[in-house]
Amino acid sequence: MDCTDFNITIVGLGLIGGSFAMALRKLNPKNIWAIDIDKETLRVAQEMNIIDKGYLNPEIPLSNSDIVILAVYPQKTINFVKSNMSSFKSGAVITDTAGIKSNLIHEIMPVLRKDLDFIGGHPMAGKEESGLKAASKDMFKNANYIITPINGNKEENINLVGTIAKGMGCKRVVYLTPKDHDDIISYTSQLPHIIAVSLIDCNSLIKGTSRFIGGSFRDTTRVATINGELWPELLLYNKENIISKIEDFEKNIKEIKTAIINNDDVFLEKRFEDATRKRKEIVKDV
Amino acid sequence: MDCTDFNITIVGLGLIGGSFAMALRKLNPKNIWAIDIDKETLRVAQEMNIIDKGYLNPEIPLSNSDIVILAVYPQKTINFVKSNMSSFKSGAVITDTAGIKSNLIHEIMPVLRKDLDFIGGHPMAGKEESGLKAASKDMFKNANYIITPINGNKEENINLVGTIAKGMGCKRVVYLTPKDHDDIISYTSQLPHIIAVSLIDCNSLIKGTSRFIGGSFRDTTRVATINGELWPELLLYNKENIISKIEDFEKNIKEIKTAIINNDDVFLEKRFEDATRKRKEIVKDV
Structure with missing residues (x-):
């Protein structure tokens, strides 16, 4: 699958989000944008060319993004999707990186717009430090990436998330039910x-x-x-x-x-x- | 302290005993002998020049050894010292490598000949494999070595065990009561x-x-x-x-x-x- 026509937005530019941004460059997407609450983090990331542009306000990047990757804690993942439901671009694929899946998906699905697809994901990678300064383009190298599809997810979108994981260097993409x-x-x-x-x-x-x-x-x-x-x-x-x-x-x-x-x-x-x-x-x- | 006048016998030529033999070469003792129940192990060790001579029968090496290092399991350590009490050379320093100390010392001390000194020792080193084939001259490099002196141990003998530990590459020699x-x-x-x-x-x-x-x-x-x-x-x-x-x-x-x-x-x-x-x-x- 080719990502060169896609705008990708990462929500939360910490250890995981920052590593996503760095690793995604290899896939050569049209734009890598980031949303974060910390202006300085966005400035640094933009200056280092980790992202093409950073936003405090989600509206503009969301309404133009084909893929949205949530890299914040579970509660914030749920809250962000709910609060910004009206801003996502029609047809967008939203995926997350939280370490739990059932309850998160259970909260998001009932309120998800019908023209969006939410694919649960969990990259099995991390380290003891946190923040953008600890991020690395090699974070996902040889890691396992779990995707938790549910009824209603489009096959092409499930595959897209898998392709991204592989493209970032993951060793295996594994499919499991959220349960x-x-x-x-x-x-x-x-x-x-x-x-x-x-x-x-x-x-x-x-x-x-x-x-x-x-x-x-x-x-x-x-x-x-x-x-x-x-x-x-x-x-x-x-x-x-x-x-x-x-x-x-x-x-x-x-x-x-x-x-x-x-x-x-x-x-x-x-x-x-x-x-x-x-x-x-x-x-x-x- | 100089070990060049000492005959050293190692009891049990497995992972720990074999590593002792290899690491002790640096201290240049007069002889490194080993006692083991397996003839083939002794043959191999002798052929590889890890030891100067191997014995199935403990009597000859024990009666000529200034230092005896027990590298067998706790129960066997106790049994060996008890069974061979009459064979040790007068004035010999006996030390062990078992991972427990109180009960072992408690069993040995009441029957120990007055002209012998038993110094409890525990090198904090090991690995998941066992046997001479897994032994290494670098096993004790940067390891901690615990010595557990008790009343009656001669200071010079406690120091001797410490010197051997340091000579084999241990980072620290630490003294603790057996308890x-x-x-x-x-x-x-x-x-x-x-x-x-x-x-x-x-x-x-x-x-x-x-x-x-x-x-x-x-x-x-x-x-x-x-x-x-x-x-x-x-x-x-x-x-x-x-x-x-x-x-x-x-x-x-x-x-x-x-x-x-x-x-x-x-x-x-x-x-x-x-x-x-x-x-x-x-x-x-x-």
Whole structure:
């Protein structure tokens, strides 16, 4: 698919939005515009030629954009689409980048104009820093990009989002229902973050702990540096799934604890061997 | 301190023992000998000049060694010292490499000959593979090495073990009581391993999960590839500490779960900000 006739607008020029702008240049679209609440960010992005033009007011870019990519937090994604519904260009493809899908799509679809197409998307990329300064044209290189089509989405528009993802360097484009997306992501992303936070919070009274940490602690706590503004939203929008995953995990921890209490080395050995095998299987092609 | 007059024997020529043998060459000791139950391993090590000579029978090397380094699992460490008590050379320094210290030292000290000195040691190094083939002369490079002296250890012998650690490339030699060692290690090493195993065991029914995992899952589960023979021993020898750490962690997980159930985004945001700050503090100089 050719993007050279398209005007693309990115909403929110932070880590993800900024990286989109940079990576989209390769696809050579007619214009890359951005909407942000911070004038200075837009000025810098324009000066660096990351975008062709920046706007504080969404009306002009939206009414001329064929593709709109929302790169703001879930609640803001919903609010932005609702508040600016009358400004989108007829036939525009709107896609988002939020880490939860069901509730977001559930809020947007009932109010979406019939001449617009909203395709849910979730690039599996990120890092611990935030803001345009942390953005990179290589952010999506080799990443997985999840698209969550629903009834009513036009096939050509679903494909367009996939083409953009591939064009930005993503390794795989994967299609899931919003429901399956939220279930899987609660396990593969949300639960590890909660675990990292819970581990780093333990035992804070040990002084000089840093002298005694090895790779296991460093790796298990890496994502304890977590965006405190974004993550409560992600968890609360995916409440049922994450609660269920936390409870599966609590059950596993409790089984190991019980085995230790009972000196059950046979159970522990089997559990550790199973875990080793599963880890190798699950991670082998990542 | 000069090691050129010393005969050093390594007991167990696996990942750790093999790496010791390789790294010790730099210190230029008179002889590096090894005791192992596997004839072929000894043959290979001798052929590769990793050791000067290998022995299946401990008597000859022990009776001529100034330094003995035990690189076998905790139970085997205890058994070996007890079974071979009459063979050690008078004045020998015996040190070990087990990941738990209190119970091991508690078992060894009452039966140790008065003319021997047992210095507990724990090199904070390792990898997911095992055996001599995975050993490396750089295994201890930049690692932390914990020594756990007790009343009765001679200062010169404590220093000798420290010198060896530094000579092998360790970044820091840290001194702790056996009790503090086991408390800290249950948090910084044992708990992360239990967490990784418990996470990988969740939700095994999701098919094709590997397409949806990002860095957080990959890092949090890295140490789920865990030695099923060694780890039950490590946990059961450190039972009280690890149970208490698991319970601290369970409490933290439960608080986050409760906050999600109650839509308490204020609690979550504060918890995530605290975790981010703590992670940065704890890991900054590692």
